[in-house]
Amino acid sequence: MNNKKEIKLEFKNYNEDNENYCRYCIFNLKGEFILYTTTKMIWIYSTTKNSKWKCKKVYEIPEDVKFISLSKYDKLFLYSNNYICEWNIPTEKSTRIIYNEDYNYKVSNILKLFVIKSIL
Numbered sequence: 001m002n003n004k005k006e007i008k009l010e011f012k013n014y015n016e017d018n019e020n021y022c023r024y025c026i027f028n029l030k031g032e033f034i035l036y037t038t039t040k041m042i043w044i045y046s047t048t049k050n051s052k053w054k055c056k057k058v059y060e061i062p063e064d065v066k067f068i069s070l071s072k073y074d075k076l077f078l079y080s081n082n083y084i085c086e087w088n089i090p091t092e093k094s095t096r097i098i099y100n101e102d103y104n105y106k107v108s109n110i111l112k113l114f115v116i117k118s119i120l
Contacts (some may be wrong), residue, residue, distance in 0.1 A: 007034075009053050026070045032056075034070055034089075042076065042090070055111055059089075 024036040033045040033053065042059040062066065068077040076087040084098040
């Protein structure tokens with residue numbers, strides 16, 4: 001990666017009522033650029049042969065799920081139903097990793113944490 005090279009992205013606001021700004025971004029180990037935006041969307045960009053950046057996938061995070069962080073290992077960390085969850089971007093599978101015992105919460109469905117919708 002060349003730090004002095006400008007990156008231009010094709011970027012469309014899917015939610016026309018809200019402005020869409022980047023809140024968090026990171027490069028993963030494959031050199032893909034991953035963005036988290038104010039409209040609770042994850043955008044994944046990769047380079048083409050002519051060094052242009054193209055959006056290859058967009059995910060929408062549910063309203064009741066809170067973003068924590070992204071990692072260069074294609075992991076998305078989220079907070080949902082008193083759990084900190086890890087969501088694997090390539091496999092689209094989620095795993096609970098920490099439970100907040102301060103809340104008296106009963107888990108009714110332990111198999112399905114939340115659904116992250118793919119837009120592209």
